[in-house]
Amino acid sequence: MDNLTHGLLGLAIGALRRPDAPPGARASPTDRAVLVASVLAAELPDLDTLLASGDAVTVALQAHRGLSHSLLFTPVVALGATGVARALFRGARTGPVFLASLASVLFAHLLPDLWTGWGTRLLLPFSDARLSLDWTMVVDPWVTLPLVVSAVVAWRQRARWRRALLVGLACSAAYVGARVASWGVLTRRVEATYPEARTVRVFPLPFSVGTWRYVATLPDGVLAAGDVPLAGEPREARRVASSVDALPEDVRAVRPVREALAWARFPVVSLKTVDGGREVRIDDLRYHLRGEPTLGFVIRLDPANAVTQARMERGGSASELLRRWRGGAATPATHGGDAGTPVP
Structure with missing residues (x-):
C-alpha cells in the first residue's frame, strides 16, 4: 500500500490498546509512545527505497520490499520504532510500546502489502518468492478514505479520538472483507468460463x-x-x-x-x-x-x-x-x- 495508508493504519492499530488515561484526560507517556511507535513501525520498512541502487528494474523488483518487509525482520523494525518512541516520551513502558509496534509492522505494513496485486517477499531470506493476495491495488482510495476521515475527526474531537480511529479502522476492514468475498466469487465465475x-x-x-x-x-x-x-x-x-x-x-x-x-x-x-x-x-x-x-x-x-x-x-x-x-x-x-x- 501507499505510505499514507500504512501510517493511518498504524495509528488506528495503536488505538486498539486501551489507554492508561481515562477519556478526556491527558494521555500518559505510554499512551503517546504507543501511537507514535505504531505510526513509525508502519512506515519504517519502506526506508529501503532510500538505500536502493542500481538500474531501475533491479531497484523496483529487488531493493524495495526486501528484507525490511520480511517476517524475520519484523521484531527489528518494532524495536527501532520502540526505541525512538521511548526516547521522545520518557517514562513510557517498553512492553506496551513494543507490542503495539510489532502489531503495526505486521498488520499496518506487511499485511496490506500482501493483499495488493504487486505483492511482497515475506519469507526472505529463506525464499525470494513474491507473495500476493490480489485483493486491492497498491493505492486504493476506499481503503484510505475512512482512515483519513477518522484521523481528522480524532484530531478535532480529541476526547473521542480512540473511538473515531477505531470506527475508521472498522470501515476499512469491512471494505477489504468485501473485496475478499468479491475476489472469491469472481474467481469461480471466471474458472467456470474457462474450464480448460x-x-x-x-x-x-x-x-x-x-x-x-x-x-x-x-x-x-x-x-x-x-x-x-x-x-x-x-x-x-x-x-x-x-x-x-x-x-x-x-x-x-x-x-x-x-x-x-x-x-x-x-x-x-x-x-x-x-x-x-x-x-x-x-x-x-x-x-x-x-x-x-x-x-x-x-x-x-x-x-x-x-x-x-x-x-x-x-x-x-x-x-x-x-x-x-x-x-x-x-x-x-x-x-x-x-x-x-x-x-x-
Whole structure:
C-alpha cells in the first residue's frame, strides 16, 4: 500500500490498546509512545527505497520490499520504532510500546502489502518468492478514505479520538472483507468460463469497485485477458502469446531480465534488434486495461549483453491510461504469432 495508508493504519492499530488515561484526560507517556511507535513501525520498512541502487528494474523488483518487509525482520523494525518512541516520551513502558509496534509492522505494513496485486517477499531470506493476495491495488482510495476521515475527526474531537480511529479502522476492514468475498466469487465465475484453463487469476482494477480484471492461462500457453463485473459474465478482451520460451538463454541470464521474468506472473515478452543491440520488453498481463498491458519493464542490451538501459513503463501517459480506463474500446482478438502480439 501507499505510505499514507500504512501510517493511518498504524495509528488506528495503536488505538486498539486501551489507554492508561481515562477519556478526556491527558494521555500518559505510554499512551503517546504507543501511537507514535505504531505510526513509525508502519512506515519504517519502506526506508529501503532510500538505500536502493542500481538500474531501475533491479531497484523496483529487488531493493524495495526486501528484507525490511520480511517476517524475520519484523521484531527489528518494532524495536527501532520502540526505541525512538521511548526516547521522545520518557517514562513510557517498553512492553506496551513494543507490542503495539510489532502489531503495526505486521498488520499496518506487511499485511496490506500482501493483499495488493504487486505483492511482497515475506519469507526472505529463506525464499525470494513474491507473495500476493490480489485483493486491492497498491493505492486504493476506499481503503484510505475512512482512515483519513477518522484521523481528522480524532484530531478535532480529541476526547473521542480512540473511538473515531477505531470506527475508521472498522470501515476499512469491512471494505477489504468485501473485496475478499468479491475476489472469491469472481474467481469461480471466471474458472467456470474457462474450464480448460491451467490457471485463472482475478486482479483489482484501478479505482473500480464493481469490475475486476482477469487472466486465464489456456492449455496451449495462450493468455486470455479481460474484465469481469460483479453483476455479469467475464468479457474477454484479448488473447496473446507469452513467448517466454522463445527468449534466448543468454538474454534470460542478464540480471534485470531474470528479475523481471521472476516478477511477472503472466509475462508477455518481445525481443527486437535496436542500434546493433537488443531490446527486451517484459509486460505482465495481470496489469492490463481491456487486454492491453499497462505495466512492464524494458531492458536494452549491447552486443556483449551488457545493460545499457533499463526502465519501467506504465502503458502510456496518465491521460492515455485515464481515457482507456473510462471506456476505450476493447482490443479484439486477432490472428498472429509473434511474441507480444494477439493470437487466436
